[in-house]
Amino acid sequence: MYEGNSVEELDKRRAALEIGFVFQSPDAQIVTDRVSSELAFGLENAGVPPEEIRRRVAEMAGFFGIESWYHKEIDALSGGQKQLLNLASVMVMNPKVLILDEPTSQLDPVSAGNFISMLEKLNRELGQTILLTEHRQEELFPLADRVGLMEAGELKAVLPPKEMAALLLEQNAPLAKALPTPAKIAWALGEKAGLPLTMKEGRSFLMSLSSGTSGEPEIPEPLADGEKALEAKNIFFRYDKDARDVLKDFSLTLQRGRCLALLGGNGAGKTTMLQVLAGILPPYRGKVKRQTKKIAYLSQNPRAVFLKETLEEDFTLARQDANDWRQELSASPFFQALVPLLERNAMDLSGGELQKAALFKVMLTQPEVILLDEPTKGLDPFAKEELGDILREWTLQGKSLLLVTHDVEFSARYADECAFLFDGGIVSKGTPRSFFATNQFYTTAACKMSRGILGDAVTAEEVIQLAVGADC
Ligand SMILES: Nc1ncnc2c1ncn2[C@@H]1O[C@H](COP(=O)(O)OP(=O)(O)OP(=O)(O)O)[C@@H](O)[C@H]1O
Ligand SMILES: [Mg+2]
DSSP states (O other): OBTTBOGGGSOHHHHHHHEEEEOSSGGGTOOSSBHHHHHHHHHHHTTOOHHHHHHHHHHHHHHTTOGGGTTSBGGGOOHHHHHHHHHHHHHTTOOSEEEEESTTTTSOHHHHHHHHHHHHHHHHHHOOEEEEEOSOOTTTGGGOSOEEEEETTEEEEEEOHHHHHHHHHHTTOGGGGGSOHHHHHHHHTTOOSSOOOSHHHHHHHHHHHSOSOOOOOOOOOOOOOOOEEEEEEEEEEOSSTTSOOSEEEEEEEEETTOEEEEEOOTTSSHHHHHHHHTTSSOOSEEEEEESOSOEEEEOSSGGGGOOSSSHHHHHHHHSSOHHHHHHHHHHOTTGGGGGGGTTSOGGGSOHHHHHHHHHHHHHHTOOSEEEEESTTTTOOHHHHHHHHHHHHHHHHTTOEEEEEOSOHHHHHHHOSEEEEEETTEEEEEEOHHHHHHHOSSSSOHHHHHHTTTSSOOOSHHHHHHHHHHTTO
């Protein structure tokens, strides 16, 4: 029902003007070929006068930080820039109701935080109705008035956030893993009533437990150098002779049997860097030394991996012996979920299913070096854990992984080392513990929550251990 009418009966024009919908995959929504025309498209269709269009587009572009790429073609945008553009194109219509499907999945932590504060303002100050789905719950969950729990197409419960958190934790439901870190930590430490949800509540909770003294953070030794699997030396790359360098004197070594997570802002050049390492884009200066030819690259847009009508045909393309891949598929708890989907086209999969299918196809080529671009987007917390286990298994087998991601929690848990890309080069690199303990914004919720109170912990498990160890 929408304002007393059933949604089916709603006039199409009214629905288009009043209900703003943002899809999960940024590529599915874009209709024009330039950023400027995309932002104006909806308003032009609605017959809004040109002056007003200019004013509204300027305001939105300013808010979303789009000015520096306002004149670009859509094809020249990074994944996160496309997602921001979709959000801005819907917001510019000033809809009464906003429906968002995982709106922050490809945004860097800083842009995601800004976007979430904007949603909060729209809701609190302008009374806008917002309905959104999200796997990244850390900041959004505490802001909701009500949280719905969906399972197999059915809405199981709708509750205020604190009650929902308590319900999930009590049932030890798989989705409890997605709850904000403060709630999970407090629950594990025996708190039942009034679970903390925000960082502020979480810090006061920890403060009330401990004496508030934390020892000097211990910065662990960097990992010893191992055998090199791939090495990029002094790479320079730009998309056009007259454009600026995206990679500038970029150097990076990937060690055999390790997982290196690479973080960085939207548009920093992470996808570009993976494509240079994979040999898809040629640098104009510098060298990539590859110790093996068996390099696989999983694109940020997993649809790009599929060329055929069905998954089955695509998998057979990657590994001709169908018996062989079928065996691998059913033997793996993570990939097994694809068995009932084999007849489907990649277009007809959910975001999480698509990500899984793309990963399986890449794996079938038996690569030694795997370059992954945002592989956790669209995965629920349970699937993320399974993916993490698989990545670990692969590194134990001696495969080398380079993981580009905005998911700080995932990299803290599963990467051996983390690095930060800025201004075309790597500016910091270290084990997750040293990397996140020294970052202010690009850091995990557990680190923000415990900093200065409980030593330096980067995962929820570590905070719990420290709290129990401190006997509080
Ligand atoms: N095909 C292209 N032609 C021209 N410019 C491009 C092209 N692809 C990307 N760019 C530009 O190069 C820069 C780096 O883009 P890239 O996709 O590597 O960023 P990213 O770090 O992967 O960002 P995100 O986190 O949003 O995915 C951006 O400014 C982007 O606009
Ligand atoms: Mg990218």
